[in-house]
Amino acid sequence: MSNDAPVSTTHAPQAGTHEVILEMRGITKEFPGVKALSDVDMTVRRGEIHAICGENGAGKSTLMKVLSGVHPTGSYSGEILWNGESAHFSTIRDSEHAGIVIIHQELALIPEMSIAENIFLGNEQTHRGAIDWVLTQRKAAELLERVGLSEDPMTKVKDIGVGKQQLVEIAKALSKDVKLLILDEPTAALNESDSQHLLQIMDGLRRRGVTCIMISHKLNEIEQISDAITIIRDGRSIETLRVREDGVDENRIIRGMVGRDLESRFPDHTPEIGEVFFEVRNWRVQHPVRADRLVVKNSSFFVRRGEIVGFAGLMGAGRTELMRSIFGRSYGNVLGGQIIKDGKELHLKHVRDAIDAGLAYVTEDRKSLGLNLLDDIKRTTVSAKLSRITDGLVVNEAEEFRYAEMYRKDLRTKTPTVEEGVAKLSGGNQQKVVLAKWLFTEPDLLILDEPTRGIDVGAKFEIYGIIQRLASQGKGVIVVSSELPELLGLSDRIYTIFEGTITGCLDKDEADQESLMRLMTNTTTRPETPAAS
Structure with missing residues (x-):
């Protein structure tokens, strides 16, 4: 995909822009033990891009499920007006027939x-x-x-x-035949250049009179593309801002979301970096389907104790393929290479081997690879290393509950109880449960693949703090992210990958978005400092 120019923030007025296409009045939705929405109001104008912002669990996705018929008429109170008339959607087909199409955060x-x-x-x-x-x-x-x-x-x-x-x-x-397109975290799985391409698609839809509602935690994109923003906090609509008229910036959005100013996006951290303890040498991986394609080509890298190492690359560059193949050969066919930890070569033929060797991997795809959606939070938290809480073959249920509750509090997972099914959680809170599962294994090396995808700005700050605390304990952390500002703010060193090849490694002090992008789109390999140093 091309590296498209940023979408213009000057929105040309469209015919009918000021006409109201959608009103949601007094929407209240309850689940057993929790009120997800409480008297929420929202008004959307025709031909605009209307963003919905809020912390994880605020009720954003629930509100859109009400609108699209996932939560049918009769399961909530309040009124929906579509083109000025009362609307009653009992199924998704009903809303699609009216021209409302939703793309859920968890792909279907x-x-x-x-x-x-x-x-x-x-x-x-x-x-x-x-x-x-x-x-x-x-x-x-x-x-x-x-x-x-x-x-x-x-x-x-x-x-x-x-x-x-x-x-x-x-x-x-x-x-x-879309008249209103609802996108729940549409760019969460995309890198920056591909996100810009998608925003251009949305801008083109707007210019053709299609209305869009976007849920996103990427505040820079919301500021860039949106005409209006409705902020939801704890299930209530707080305010609606007109982006141009109200002079909205990211700090203003954050203040509405969390009820206070957030002085810094990253916690203060002074790294204490030790010796090299983990190395990958000349790693080669074949595509699982196409035998003629190498997805990882002679890749070598290392991690020091106490170090946070970033990996940057465009979509399809091979970042995830590299990490999954290292983690017990869970992707592709490994053709050669070495994994060395604490001076000894590891032979990790299965995921269990990787876990036993002190590796943990938080996958980018939590729905398919990170969670069993039939399990509850309690069982999920301990699932990767049951040996910690078993006496013989019997699980100590008191310990299971204690650890699940401890991580629920540490990660501030929004749920009424750890016995709640993970399928009922918001996407961001599901991600916290995945993170808890791997922290429970007490790894020496934690690999985080898109760790803050679908996470709100306040929760990101908390997760960054957890990553830094792990590094301060002498553990190694690898962060794979499509968000270059995240890598720049968090990492001590950043590797770049292009078409399966590691093309460079930059220290924190010499890295910026321009230098990283140059290495992410260039086959010329930049030599790095050898591990021995």
Whole structure:
């Protein structure tokens, strides 16, 4: 995908912009033991991009599920007015028939089906009662081009990364007669250049009169693209801001979200970096499906005790593939290389081997790889290392509860009880449970792949603090992130990857977004300081 220029923040006025298309009045939604929404009001104008901001668990996604019929009429109180008329959506099909399409934070694609099949699932392109595959592929290719995804429409969804899957979801939404497009964390799985491309798509929809509602924790993007922002805190609508008229900036949004000013995005931290204790040498990994493709090419890197090491790269660069293959060969076919910890070579053939060796890996895809959505928080927290709380073959339930409750408090996970099912949590709180699961294993090296994806600014600050505390305890931390400001603010050193090759390594003092982007898009390898130093 191209490195698109930033979307202009000067929004050309559109015909009908001031006309109200949607009103939500006094929306209240309760679940057993918790009131998710309390008397929420929101007004959206036609042809605008309207952002919804709030901390994890504030009720943002719940409000949109009410609007789209996921939570049907009768399961909540309040009123929805759509084009000035009272609307009653009992199913998602009802809202889609009205022209409202939602893309959920947790993607709803079928892995074993092709991209084209997913795009037109439930909206099959037929001719004389049979699916017209030529038409299906042609239309799918056109939609993929609109979202800037250069993949064969017949590629199975399971064979593309989570970032590309997000673009497939957007293409699927565009295949319908959309009047209001709801995007829940649309750029969470994308790096900065690809996020800009998506924002340009949204800007193009706005110029064609399509209304968008966007839930996002990326405040810079909200400030950049939105016409209006509704802030929700603890299930209540706090205020709606007009971006240009009210002179809104990120600090103003944060103040509305958390009820106070946040002086710094990153906690103060003075690193105490020790000796090299973990190395990967000449690591080579073959694609699990395409034997002719190397996804990791002779990669070498090291981590010191007490050090936070960042990994930067564009979508598809091989960051996740590298980390998963190291973590017990959970991705691809390893063709060669060495993993060395504390001077001894490790042979990690399975995930259990990696855990026993003191490695932990917080996956970027919490829904498919990080959680069992049928489990509760308590069981999930201890699941990666049950040996810590077992007596023989019996789980000590009191210890299970104690550890789950401890991590719930430490990570400030919003839930009425640790016996709550993880499927009922917001995306951000699910991420905290995944983090708790791996902290419970007491790792020496913690690999964090997009650790703050879908996390609000206040919770990010807390997670950054946890990462820094782990480093201060002499542990090594690897952070893979698509957000360059996050890597720059958190890391002591940053590696860059391009097309499976590590192209450089910059110390914190010499790294900036421009230098990182240059290395992320360049096959020329920049020599780094050898591990021995």
